[in-house]
Amino acid sequence: MNIEDIRFADKRHNITADLAIAAITNSRQSARLAKALAAYRDKAHPTGFDSALIVDAKSGQIELFGFSADVSEKPYKATIPLSALDESSRLQRAMCRALGQLPVLKAP
Numbered sequence: 001m002n003i004e005d006i007r008f009a010d011k012r013h014n015i016t017a018d019l020a021i022a023a024i025t026n027s028r029q030s031a032r033l034a035k036a037l038a039a040y041r042d043k044a045h046p047t048g049f050d051s052a053l054i055v056d057a058k059s060g061q062i063e064l065f066g067f068s069a070d071v072s073e074k075p076y077k078a079t080i081p082l083s084a085l086d087e088s089s090r091l092q093r094a095m096c097r098a099l100g101q102l103p104v105l106k107a108p
Contacts, residue, residue, distance in 0.1 A: 014032070014036040024054060030075060037067070038105070050068065060083075061082065062079065066078075066099040070105060076100075076101050076102065
């Protein structure tokens with residue numbers, strides 16, 4: 001999911017960049033994000049989202065956080081150095097580590 005794709009201007013969905021960043025360190029915000037992902041509906045996403053990948057860059061590292069729309073699931077984190085972004089296989093493995101353990105909640 002690209003957060004930009006869900007139109008921040010449409011406040012009905014309650015998914016914002018601020019919420020995504022807050023969910024990284026705050027369990028209440030993580031639960032809010034999960035509920036918003038599950039409740040999201042539009043023409044292109046009639047069943048909402050199963051999960052989201054949140055990317056944060058700091059201290060020469062890229063941190064990838066996988067968040068489930070299931071409130072009971074904990075987020076998963078993978079970290080790679082910024083220098084590894086040129087290696088697509090390393091980035092893909094990190095994305096899989098962050099998202100691969102999350103459940104599929106709804107059939108596509």
